[in-house]
Amino acid sequence: KSPRSYELLRFVTAAAFVALALAPRTSRADVVSVAPGSSDALDTLVHELDALFASRHVPAASVALVDRHGPRLVTAFGHADATRSKAATRDTPFRVASISKVLVALSVLTLSERGELALSDTVASRLPSLRFENPWEASAPVRVVHLLEGTTGWDDLRPPWFVAKGDPDEPLLSLLARDTRARASRWAPGSFAAYENSGATVAAALVEATAHTRYEAFVASRFFVPLGMHTATFTPSRTAAQAFSMRGAPLPLGDVAYRPSAGLAASADDMARLAGFLLTGHARDGTPLLGEASLARWERGETTPGARAGLMTAYGLA
Numbered sequence: 001k002s003p004r005s006y007e008l009l010r011f012v013t014a015a016a017f018v019a020l021a022l023a024p025r026t027s028r029a030d031v032v033s034v035a036p037g038s039s040d041a042l043d044t045l046v047h048e049l050d051a052l053f054a055s056r057h058v059p060a061a062s063v064a065l066v067d068r069h070g071p072r073l074v075t076a077f078g079h080a081d082a083t084r085s086k087a088a089t090r091d092t093p094f095r096v097a098s099i100s101k102v103l104v105a106l107s108v109l110t111l112s113e114r115g116e117l118a119l120s121d122t123v124a125s126r127l128p129s130l131r132f133e134n135p136w137e138a139s140a141p142v143r144v145v146h147l148l149e150g151t152t153g154w155d156d157l158r159p160p161w162f163v164a165k166g167d168p169d170e171p172l173l174s175l176l177a178r179d180t181r182a183r184a185s186r187w188a189p190g191s192f193a194a195y196e197n198s199g200a201t202v203a204a205a206l207v208e209a210t211a212h213t214r215y216e217a218f219v220a221s222r223f224f225v226p227l228g229m230h231t232a233t234f235t236p237s238r239t240a241a242q243a244f245s246m247r248g249a250p251l252p253l254g255d256v257a258y259r260p261s262a263g264l265a266a267s268a269d270d271m272a273r274l275a276g277f278l279l280t281g282h283a284r285d286g287t288p289l290l291g292e293a294s295l296a297r298w299e300r301g302e303t304t305p306g307a308r309a310g311l312m313t314a315y316g317l318a
Helices: 003-014 040-055 100-113 144-149 172-178 198-211 215-227 268-280 292-299
Strands: 017-019 060-067 070-078 094-097 264-266
Touching (some): 040 060, 100 144, 198 215, 215 268, 264 268
Antiparallel strands (some): 017 060, 094 264
16 A cells, blocks of 8 residues: 555565475475464465465475564475475575665665765766766766666666676676676766666775775675574575476576676575565664665655656666
8 A cells, every 4th residue: 555565575575595406395484484363364374375385396485474563474485495305494595686775775875864965976986986977977977866866868687797707706896897887877967767787886986985995894794683683695606405407407606796786695584684674764673774765665666757746656776
């Protein structure tokens, strides 16, 4: 009934992480957490999901349902490795792909609340060494807000550029200096929204430059630790569940070069904690981590003509 409810529905839907391949079923007792006082409907849901995944030959999946009072259901199905010797649990990290961008936006909003970084700041003034092309820079410069709302006009990254080469912890500015081809505005920034993956990593580099610390360290101290997200990692090749092709063959689980944009892996338990934070703005101990105004801004787009006209269908801040 509200934009927040709609966004949470999309978030929880995206937080059911599925890899496709054959796998036998596992015991439910060691992988299911149901909140006290929950209705029998949740138990029924678990059994129906179990049957669905079995009929579709899904090797592993995790699901979390959350409301403002906390997790109502956290469960996992199948196995987390190619040999099917390791059961998936609610603590098994799965790739969450572009949900990674949510942490970039939350980090920028944190610095904005501190008065250290503004959404209206130009990228050129904050990262003068970053190369990009914008023929409209004099009248319509690329701003921080454009990076997060997908309104830079930049093209998306090509798949090969995503693959981490060498050091999976490569400094973000070094990574961004390797290939600039996607960072060319095709229209004046703010004219249209188009999904792309460079912007979030550039915004993460801005977080590094502003906070004078690695992006991953900033996110861990500001969000992972206070939220109790103990499995969350930007190098999933070391811990995350096995990847499979659509035909069921195991795939190498490599890391993502543009890790702030798409590199995060986390368990269903951890994603439930993140979803709970997005509903309340609070850490596990009740401490506010972001103000209500920041969370409201996170949900709302402002830079496109449609958004400025009051439409609620804009992208928001990642």
